[in-house]
């Protein structure tokens with residue numbers, strides 16, 4: 001008798017993967033939720049899809065999800081000619097196929113196959129409608145543990161090159177412990193990390209530079225000190241973003257959207273059509289959205305986050321994400337040393353001698369302590 005789990009002949013990997021999605025389950029939506037509820041609890045609409053090719057339902061148009069808005073996913077059609085953007089308001093098809101098992105069904109940044117619905121010319125304030133048929137495998141992602149769903153990942157944004165972790169020099173004061181969590185997530189999601197401290201005019205820049213030295217000097221993470229208010233460091237930030245796809249992430253109120261508005265500047269009209277239609281408040285971002293930079297590159301603006309549940313790391317491998325421990329861990333007396341309570345721990349010795357930043361070690365212990373045994 002065939003085993004239940006054995007793939008049936010002709011069943012694609014994608015279709016099998018589809019069955020492992022975690023669906024439905026309602027949960028409380030927090031105000032810092034980066035990914036809307038419908039990303040995981042979808043209720044597809046039944047509509048007639050325009051099938052250009054009846055034989056293959058996946059024959060469709062290729063696009064990139066650039067925003068989530070209300071219950072729709074805004075998909076930009078990827079066109080050969082690249083002349084002018086073309087947007088569609090899409091919902092997932094009931095038979096949507098995903099290559100990202102056990103993860104958010106859709107996320108901003110995803111490459112999708114979609115089909116426009118047959119409809120009359122949409123009203124001026126709406127885009128044409130479409131249905132998403134398939135989601136391609138994500139190459140990179142910024143993810144965290146889904147709120148209220150232990151063991152399930154929530155993708156904030158996918159297919160970006162780097163994560164710019166934005167914090168403020170003051171108002172609100174930056175949180176290095178959150179930075180340490182971001183660094184782990186960046187590595188897991190194969191993203192290059194960049195630290196950007198905004199509102200630098202509110203603090204002594206030398207103090208901040210010194211305080212951040214461990215990241216720049218020991219860990220090789222670029223640290224930018226900027227001010228959207230005075231324009232300080234904006235050229236460096238623009239250079240880091242040029243021709244790349246980046247995500248701005250960090251706590252609420254640190255100036256992510258303000259920085260992005262400055263970078264886009266007067267070009268904002270040119271980049272959107274889109275902006276006019278989906279204008280929310282200037283500040284307090286409520287949904288993730290991808291913007292095209294005037295001089296090349298894209299940046300995803302995201303809602304502020306308060307916490308960052310580490311996903312996919314356990315006590316046994318956590319320390320491997322702390323690269324400032326790398327040169328010491330091999331000298332620990334026990335090969336499976338967790339660097340917490342063991343005697344003869346070279347990492348702890350390095351902390352005592354000042355070779356490892358004590359705050360980084362404290363961060364390690366905090367995250368370690370928050371994980372299940």
Ligand SMILES: Nc1nc2c(ncn2[C@@H]2O[C@H](COP(=O)(O)OP(=O)(O)OP(=O)(O)O)[C@@H](O)[C@H]2O)c(=O)[nH]1
Pocket residue numbers: 198199200201202226227228229230250251252253254255256257258259282283284285286302303304305
């Ligand atoms: N002093 C000072 N204030 C700034 C600077 N940049 C932004 N702000 C202010 O900080 C506040 C928050 O800015 P936002 O851009 O909305 O912050 P955000 O990170 O996008 O916040 P969320 O969308 O809630 O995540 C606004 O009142 C800005 O005017 C800066 O360089 N210096």
Ligand SMILES: [Mg+2]
Pocket residue numbers: 256257258283284285301302303304
């Ligand atoms: Mg914002």
Ligand SMILES: [Zn+2]
Pocket residue numbers: 329332333337338339340342344345346347348
């Ligand atoms: Zn050790």
